[in-house]
Each structure stands twice: as C-alpha cells, then as structure tokens.
Amino acid sequence: MxxxxxxxxxxxxxxxxxxxxxxxxxxxxxxxxxxxxxxxxxxxxxxxxxxxxxxxxxxxxxxxxxxxxxxxxxxxxxxxxxxxxxxxxxxxxxxxxxAKDEEFLKENFLFFRELFLQAGLPPEAETMLGKIQSPLKFxxxxxxxxxxxxxxxxxxxxxxxxxxxxxxxxxxxxxxxxxxxxxxxxxxxxxxxxxxxxxxxxxxxxxxxxxxxxxxxxxxxxxxxxxxxxxxxxxxxxxxxNIVPLITRRLERQHERAMSVKEMLKEKPHTAFEVCMRLFPAVYKKETGLTMSETIGQLDYLLHIGEAGVERDDKGVLFYFPL
Ligand SMILES: [Zn+2]
Structure with missing residues (x-):
C-alpha cells in the first residue's frame, strides 16, 4: 500500500x-x-x-x-x-x-568547473565533475x-x-x-x-x-x-x-558544524576542497556535488557571520582562514 x-x-x-x-x-x-x-x-x-x-x-x-x-x-x-x-x-x-537545452547544460557544467577550480579541486577531479549531471537520466x-x-x-x-x-x-x-x-x-x-x-x-x-x-x-x-x-x-x-523546535534544532546544529569547520581553519588556511576531504573522507569522490555543496555552505556561513575570511591566490584558488 x-x-x-x-x-x-x-x-x-x-x-x-x-x-x-x-x-x-x-x-x-x-x-x-x-x-x-x-x-x-x-x-x-x-x-x-x-x-x-x-x-x-x-x-x-x-x-x-x-x-x-x-x-x-x-x-x-x-x-x-x-x-x-x-x-x-x-x-x-x-x-x-x-527544457534542458544543450546550451543550458553546458552553462551548468562551466559553472561547476569554475567553482571547483576556485575550491581547489585537482585537475583529475574533472571526472567527478562529469558525474554531476548523471541523475538527469531519471x-x-x-x-x-x-x-x-x-x-x-x-x-x-x-x-x-x-x-x-x-x-x-x-x-x-x-x-x-x-x-x-x-x-x-x-x-x-x-x-x-x-x-x-x-x-x-x-x-x-x-x-x-x-x-x-x-x-x-x-x-x-x-x-x-x-x-x-x-x-x-x-x-x-x-x-x-510542531516545526518550530525542529527548525531551531536544525539551525543550531548547522551553526555547530560550521564552528567545527572553523577549528580546522585554525590549523592552517584551507581550500574548500581540503575541508571537504576532511569532512567526508569516505564519500567526497563519489558524491562530489553533495559534499562540496555542504562544505561550501559551511564556509559561506562562516564568512557571513564574520567567523572566517577568504583570500585568492594567483591561480584563482580561494583559501579560507579564521577570524
Ligand atoms: Zn530535491
């Protein structure tokens, strides 16, 4: 049933x-x-x-x-x-x-390629990038x-x-x-x-x-x-x-996750990809889109609440540091 x-x-x-x-x-x-x-x-x-x-x-x-x-x-x-x-x-x-026209799919691919470059993914990660559009067959x-x-x-x-x-x-x-x-x-x-x-x-x-x-x-x-x-x-x-306590809990947990990412940054400045590998060592290769989304989400949040800053190196890669 x-x-x-x-x-x-x-x-x-x-x-x-x-x-x-x-x-x-x-x-x-x-x-x-x-x-x-x-x-x-x-x-x-x-x-x-x-x-x-x-x-x-x-x-x-x-x-x-x-x-x-x-x-x-x-x-x-x-x-x-x-x-x-x-x-x-x-x-x-x-x-x-x-509509999924070809130009749009290409745009989507290029968006992630640029984003992953900034995030410090190594060149061989292009194969991970390829998988991002594979759920589209469903x-x-x-x-x-x-x-x-x-x-x-x-x-x-x-x-x-x-x-x-x-x-x-x-x-x-x-x-x-x-x-x-x-x-x-x-x-x-x-x-x-x-x-x-x-x-x-x-x-x-x-x-x-x-x-x-x-x-x-x-x-x-x-x-x-x-x-x-x-x-x-x-x-x-x-x-x-009863969604109010549930939402309150989710927001608190997310803040805690972000603050544990800040702890990593205290050791040395990290790229988003370096944080991702530490947060999701077992799955980052298979689920690159998901795990990078989660990671960049925490970093965006730390920047937003003033707990981290970011610097770009000469190759365009972003390094996050604690504030
Ligand atoms: Zn969904």
Missing amino acids: NVESFGDIIKITLPTPFPVGDVNVFLIKGDRLTLVDAGVKTAASFEAFTSGLSEIGYTVDDIEQAVLTHHHPDHIGLLDFLPEGIDIIGHPYCKKWL SSENSALTTAVQEGDRLPGLEEWRVFETPGHAQSHLAFFRERDGALIAGDHILATISSNPLLEPPLNRGEERPKPQLQYNESLRKMMNVPVDTVYTGHGKEVR
Whole structure:
C-alpha cells in the first residue's frame, strides 16, 4: 500500500534509485485534480504511481495539472506520462531544468568547473565533475513549465493554497500553504528525520552572483517559523508537526558544524576542497556535488557571520582562514 489520505490530500509514495529512498507525491482535488511533484522516471516508479492512482479510482489521464516544489529529478520525472497539454506550474527556475537545452547544460557544467577550480579541486577531479549531471537520466525529458508562480501567489486551480518561496535545497524551491487547516506541502525544504542539503546551483541568469544556498536555506527555514503551520507534508518520509523546535534544532546544529569547520581553519588556511576531504573522507569522490555543496555552505556561513575570511591566490584558488 503506497497511498495514504489526509482529508483531501492524498499522498502516494514512489520508489527512487537515489540514496534518499522513496519520494512522496500528492494528489489534491481542487477546481482541477492536481498532482504535486512527479517522482523519478523509471518503470518501477510509474508502476507504483498508476497502481496508487487506481486504488483511489483514478488514472493518469484524470490529472488536470501538475505543481512542482522544485526541479530535482526525483520530483519531476513522471511529468512525461501526464496528459499532453496540461498546465505545469512551478518556480521560473524550473523552466531551464525542464527544457534542458544543450546550451543550458553546458552553462551548468562551466559553472561547476569554475567553482571547483576556485575550491581547489585537482585537475583529475574533472571526472567527478562529469558525474554531476548523471541523475538527469531519471528526469523528465519532454515537458515544459507552462505557468510560473512566485511568493504570495495563489496556485491556479487550487486557490486556497498560497505560494512561499523557499530557496536553499534548490533555487526553484517552493512550499504551498493552506491557511484553513495549516497544511504545508514543503517538498524537500523540511524533512522529518534528515536535514535537507542546501545544494550549489548556478544563478537563475548567467552572470549573476552565485547563490549561497546555506544562507538561503537558513532564511527559508526561519521564514516558516512565522507561518501557522499545523502539518508538513514532506517530499521524503513522514509528515512533520510542531516545526518550530525542529527548525531551531536544525539551525543550531548547522551553526555547530560550521564552528567545527572553523577549528580546522585554525590549523592552517584551507581550500574548500581540503575541508571537504576532511569532512567526508569516505564519500567526497563519489558524491562530489553533495559534499562540496555542504562544505561550501559551511564556509559561506562562516564568512557571513564574520567567523572566517577568504583570500585568492594567483591561480584563482580561494583559501579560507579564521577570524
Ligand atoms: Zn530535491
């Protein structure tokens, strides 16, 4: 059984090939039958999706629109199987990730190459760089964002639901809140048992400054503390209630992690890559994108709160030191 009902919110749990495990998608019957998020594009995921739908008397063809919490492959893959021509609603940043034209993918690659160069990755790390785009094979291949929404908007066809921009885990990240019962569909912004990773991504427009996902994430968490949330419907795992203590804990832990990075810097100035190898000796090669995101996140945070400074050497590599 992969279907659970919470009043008019129906949760369907789908398998993914990623370490995170299953992903949750939601069906909401508003003016239009709406799917929030769309799993990965694999046979097993599609099969679980159609059998979940049939348990509650629907087929894929009944879905009238899709709403995306963010553009990651485990949240958009099944869009390709939805009825042609339906509205796909999300943050403007999703547009490029759905279109995935070659120029954009190249831009993405170059963004990481430049960033990793500054971070002090050795030249042989180019192979690690190559892997960064490999999860895309589980993503949607032929769907397009039709409707962009932003902070404060009401979701078309689901007028009770208000949009909150919650960047950090993804630049496109949105959460949807319904005042009537305090329901929050939060994607990967708030998860029950793990703190979600703020991920490095290129800016929305080329040439803009690099987003600082850890700082954005903390800001987006704090924002949710002021919203009267009763139940959070998460992208992975169980529902979450009572979010204020959870958010407080997550923010405190992140501060502690950053301060332990500062301790390393006291030994000698470090590049981001050197910090990364020390924080994640077993996985940095296999999960370079994730571990470098986590590392640079802590360093961005230390710079932001004035606990570290940074200097560039003549090759453009950044060295961080304590303040
Ligand atoms: Zn995600």
